[in-house]
Amino acid sequence: MSTLALHQVSRWFGDLVAVNDVTMDIGPGVTGLLGPNGAGKSTLIALMSGFLSPSAGSVTLDGEPTWRNPGVYRHLGLVPERESVMEHLTGRAFVRANAELHGLPDPGAAAERAMELVEMNDPASRVIRTYSKGMRQRIKMASALVHEPAVLLLDEPFNGMDPRQRMHLMELLRQMGSDGRTVLFSSHILEEVEQVARQIEVVVAGRHAASGDFGAIRRLMTDRPNHYVVRSSDDRRLAAALVADPCVRGVSLRPTGGLEVEATDFGRFTHVLPRVSRDLDVRLVEVSPTDESLESVFSYLVSS
Template sequence: METPAVRPAAPAPDAALELRNVSKWYGNVVAVNDITFSLGAGITGLLGPNGAGKSTILHMMSGFLEPSAGEVLVDGRSAWKNPEMYRALGLVPEREAVYPFLTGYEFALMNARLHGLADAKAAAERAIDIVDLRGAMDRRIGTYSKGMRQRAKIAGALVHDPRILLLDEPFNGMDPTQRMQMMDLLKRLAAEGRTILISSHILEELDQLANNVLVVVSGRLAASGHFREIRRLMTDRPHTFTLRSSDDRRLASALVAHPSVHGVELGEHLSVRASDRGSFALALAGIARSAGVTLFELRPTDESLESVFSYLVKR
């Protein structure tokens, strides 16, 4: 059985974030166990069940926790006791890190002044506009919905235009429209060359956002890379495909003779389980042609982020 690979590539010279053999323990409790990875520009999803160590990793990256072993580097320098790194880094914590007595604008302005920005007022207004809070900027945050409070936190993290963004469950409390707007914003920021790490349990959103995933289980890095690449390494579980053709029944009869096919199921569409994704895909056109069947659609049905995540957590 080939195990999904954890591939801690050699640290890239332009890596914005790096963990090198990092562990964190509290007495006899190990929260993070010997994790290594490096991240450059783009969006990376940090995944794992509750208690897996995701928040501990984010807190070490943001300089709030000292690693018990190993190194956590931001732009090549230690994140611990390095206040200068906050010029390049923005953090959106999961907890309610806003003051209810401030307006949305005042919260963004406070963050701009803490960063010592030359034109704090202009920076605060720009951040408010980026998260689409202009219409509520003069209302107290205590009157905001949870989704609006999330956007206020993100405005505070963006006010100094950081190159690195760490976001812990940023979609909490957002309605579907707000989530789509936030996803579009994060994609734009990544396209500008920023490094964005998102910790989330909402797999569907990371499926659409992340070009890379890190899966943490019980404090260890279970897998890293694009989730479709990880899925292809899961050779102990058959790959599932949905097919549509001019004659699904005839095609099913022809497919069961191929050595890579574990099983077929006829329903609204034809479902096929194959042990070897590559050999099945290469053989399919010839099998259909020999059977006198026209193929209309071939779609993998288990190469989703949710499929990969569920597999890794249950192993």
């Protein structure tokens, strides 16, 4: 059972602050590191894996610093988002080379076991430059698993995988978490995290925005105020009726036509709007959410 601990960690590159005062513990099981693109997820994973030094704070694995400590790699595996493979090698040679670097007693057998885990035995004799994006992801995964690490870090591991490959990798991560390994993977896609992880760490603009069970984080996201543009055949009558309902925090007329509506209860609003329009005999022309991007959801978590 291994634990990664980040304590008041910051990392800056010149004037750019990529990670700002992050404290979190990553323990056994599967943890999802969730955030929009550019939030600092890759920087955090590089800090956890010892590829970057913190500008401030500390990153430790079972009490040992990850920076300038090659010994941690006996217990840690990394699947980076960026391509970091030697394309002229076959998949088998690449994974075996990593087994040899770890000084395993039977590197050939270890490589075969790791490739079988990720279903890469058949294409293992091909050179990596001929692989698809999904195959490259899986051969990197095999290389990271060849020494059976207690901690596995994966940066956007599902990118480029087809649905079957994605389902297989999700099941593999769930199984490793159930076996007591510490698994952390990053994603900007909520549905990916939902299917694999129960523990969630949310980062936005380099800040630690939320932490906890997936259900609790999901409720925070669902309960945030929702903003809509509504166009109808009679905007003023519709506005007067909507603002009287407790699920609507505010309604304003737009200069270009239509309404801007802020609803505090998404579920209730989806029933109230059609009912009110029907009762008033007002025809709905457009109902569009204006803040459904992940960035807006995560920004709400930061401020809540």
